[in-house]
Amino acid sequence: MNTAAAGQRFTLKVPDPPPPLVIDTDHNNNTNNNSTSVAIIGAGPSGLLTACLLKKQNPTLDVKVFEMRDRPTSFYGSFPVVLNKRGLTALQHLDAAAAPPTRNNTTGNGAEASTMLEKLRYCGRIVDGIEILSQDKVVAMADTYGICIMRDQLVGLLLEAADAFAIPIYWQHKLLALDLDHRSASFTQQPYHDAETPAVENNTKTKTLTVSVTQILIGSDGNYSRVRRECEKHKRLTVQDWSWGISMRYLLASDPTTTTTTNSTTQDTTPPPAHPIDGGIHYVLGSDAYVCQQPDGDWSMSLSLNEHSDDFLLSNDPTPDNVAKLKAFCHTVSHSFTNGLLSDTTGNTITTTDEVYASFFRNRVFNGSIIKCSTLAPTDWIALIGDAAHAVAPFTGEGVNSALESARILSTVMTEDNRQHNHSRTTTHEYDMLRRPDAHALCAYALRNRKLVAGTPAQKCTNTFGTIVLGLLKKLGWVTAVPQDLMLGAKAQEYDQPIPYTQLMALDHAQRWCLDPVGTCCFYTICCTCCGRCN
Numbered sequence: 390m391n392t393a394a395a396g397q398r399f400t401l402k403v404p405d406p407p408p409p410l411v412i413d414t415d416h417n418n419n420t421n422n423n424s425t426s427v428a429i430i431g432a433g434p435s436g437l438l439t440a441c442l443l444k445k446q447n448p449t450l451d452v453k454v455f456e457m458r459d460r461p462t463s464f465y466g467s468f469p470v471v472l473n474k475r476g477l478t479a480l481q482h483l484d485a486a487a488a489p490p491t492r493n494n495t496t497g498n499g500a501e502a503s504t505m506l507e508k509l510r511y512c513g514r515i516v517d518g519i520e521i522l523s524q525d526k527v528v529a530m531a532d533t534y535g536i537c538i539m540r541d542q543l544v545g546l547l548l549e550a551a552d553a554f555a556i557p558i559y560w561q562h563k564l565l566a567l568d569l570d571h572r573s574a575s576f577t578q579q580p581y582h583d584a585e586t587p588a589v590e591n592n593t594k595t596k597t598l599t600v601s602v603t604q605i606l607i608g609s610d611g612n613y614s615r616v617r618r619e620c621e622k623h624k625r626l627t628v629q630d631w632s633w634g635i636s637m638r639y640l641l642a643s644d645p646t647t648t649t650t651t652n653s654t655t656q657d658t659t660p661p662p663a664h665p666i667d668g669g670i671h672y673v674l675g676s677d678a679y680v681c682q683q684p685d686g687d688w689s690m691s692l693s694l695n696e697h698s699d700d701f702l703l704s705n706d707p708t709p710d711n712v713a714k715l716k717a718f719c720h721t722v723s724h725s726f727t728n729g730l731l732s733d734t735t736g737n738t739i740t741t742t743d744e745v746y747a748s749f750f751r752n753r754v755f756n757g758s759i760i761k762c763s764t765l766a767p768t769d770w771i772a773l774i775g776d777a778a779h780a781v782a783p784f785t786g787e788g789v790n791s792a793l794e795s796a797r798i799l800s801t802v803m804t805e806d807n808r809q810h811n812h813s814r815t816t817t818h819e820y821d822m823l824r825r826p827d828a829h830a831l832c833a834y835a836l837r838n839r840k841l842v843a844g845t846p847a848q849k850c851t852n853t854f855g856t857i858v859l860g861l862l863k864k865l866g867w868v869t870a871v872p873q874d875l876m877l878g879a880k881a882q883e884y885d886q887p888i889p890y891t892q893l894m895a896l897d898h899a900q901r902w903c904l905d906p907v908g909t910c911c912f913y914t915i916c917c918t919c920c921g922r923c924n
């Protein structure tokens with residue numbers, strides 16, 4: 390059982406702002422002198438890692454990062470992600486050779502930890518295993534190798550490294566448009582606001598500015614990437630996209646083993662959980678929910694919502710009626726987890742905390758797209774990485790890991806290209822050649838998983854059949870590993886480097902090409918003959 394590490398919440402000293410850029414005026418008519426060799430759009434995990442790796446390899450390189458949001462001051466919120474072998478390997482490139490100096494102006498991030506891996510371990514929570522449950526019964530389990538960390542914690546650790554490299558980050562700079570012919574990018578400079586942080590009334594005119602890019606512009610601006618959309622608008626690439634197939638909404642509860650107070654309004658007489666709950670294990674509750682313990686000890690139950698879900702699940706109003714419906718819904722998803730996690734234990738009495746349920750209605754609903762780009766190098770000076778290039782759905786478990794890997798690959802290509810040929814024009818195409826097959830294989834994997842979560846009963850049944858047969862073959866020693874074992878699984882540790890997605894998808898195809906048709910046949914002949922209700 391894991392124990393929560395101390396001090397996962399940390400603060401960073403704010404560095405001096407970077408040299409100001411010239412705002413466009415009628416007078417300079419966009420002919421200012423703003424320029425950079427490398428412009429990175431988006432200070433998420435992939436953008437920050439690329440910036441740090443480039444600076445590590447070449448401290449004199451002119452790299453500027455542009456981010457539409459404010460500089461974060463708290464590094465905890467958002468959602469939990471699991472860093473696996475792929476993501477951890479990419480992050481460890483920061484440690485090799487010239488690591489950034491250890492800073493002493495940081496509190497609570499394990500300042501004594503010198504390597505990125507040590508910091509991640511300190512801030513996050515080790516994931517030892519994953520269990521798949523149906524009706525509160527374990528149907529599959531596997532040992533894993535990973536660290537669960539909040540997405541914003543990861544950004545905080547990378548920001549700390551970026552500050553140590555003195556990388557200029559222009560916060561509140563939102564990319565508006567690209568001039569593909571003149572190799573420049575234009576931004577608005579304004580306080581960030583979204584649905585949760587409404588705009589402050591302000592009569593000042595929005596400032597815009599233009600920056601010319603001499604070497605490369607890197608689109609690391611996430612799922613709804615403006616860089617990608619600008620290139621698509623100018624027909625430099627084509628994009629296929631699919632919705633995740635579900636929306637996700639989180640229910641957060643304090644760790645019941647440490648909770649001492651209760652504000653319950655109702656008495657629940659149901660017995661304690663039959664299934665023991667362990668913070669080192671992540672739980673997949675069929676296609677309905679995902680449960681894990683966050684680094685700070687709170688438990689998160691993320692519910693999958695789809696077009697058939699009841700309206701109350703999308704409501705923002707914690708009315709007593711909605712709270713009661715949610716409670717009932719959680720019991721149908723998992724009696725065991727609902728009793729074990731979403732309850733406070735007071736002596737021998739289990740009482741249900743309505744506030745836990747009420748908070749669900751205040752949490753945002755997440756949704757997004759699975760993205761496949763015809764190229765990751767829409768021009769000879771623009772490259773796409775991370776979610777901008779190959780976004781997948783959260784249930785794929787590879788979003789942040791593939792984003793970090795792309796950052797590592799692009800920075801390596803750029804460094805080698807500079808060193809060997811010194812002609813940067815082919816850099817983006819080299820990167821595309823190296824990364825696109827993998828990005829497309831990742832998309833195929835994401836679409837395959839989408840069928841498990843949001844597919845038809847026949848598709849879900851087919852997959853379960855294959856998983857059970859492959860599990861048996863593994864027990865018999867006839868199959869050494871399935872792709873999942875080589876991603877999040879502990880088996881990934883046996884390899885020096887992460888296995889490319891192309892190889893993983895080839896393995897998946899080889900293992901399932903005959904199992905899948907048999908599974909489908911079984912579904913139609915056995916299940917449908919049996920009751921036929923689920924199709």
Ligand SMILES: Cc1cc2nc3c(=O)[nH]c(=O)nc-3n(C[C@H](O)[C@H](O)[C@H](O)COP(=O)(O)OP(=O)(O)OC[C@H]3O[C@@H](n4cnc5c(N)ncnc54)[C@H](O)[C@@H]3O)c2cc1C
Pocket residue numbers: 430431432433434435436455456457458468469470471540562563564565609610611612613614615637755757774775776777781782783786787788789790791792
């Ligand atoms: C609910 C949820 C759960 C997830 N769970 C997992 C998980 O368990 N495992 C996993 O591997 N992955 C998970 N992911 C995916 C993971 O978070 C992403 O794959 C990862 O954050 C991608 O990193 P990125 O740097 O490419 O993009 P992002 O993290 O999206 O960062 C993009 C940055 O660009 C900025 N930006 C956007 N537009 C502009 C603009 N026009 N101008 C300037 N800046 C801009 C944004 O503000 C942001 O800071 C999850 C995602 C969500 C939403």
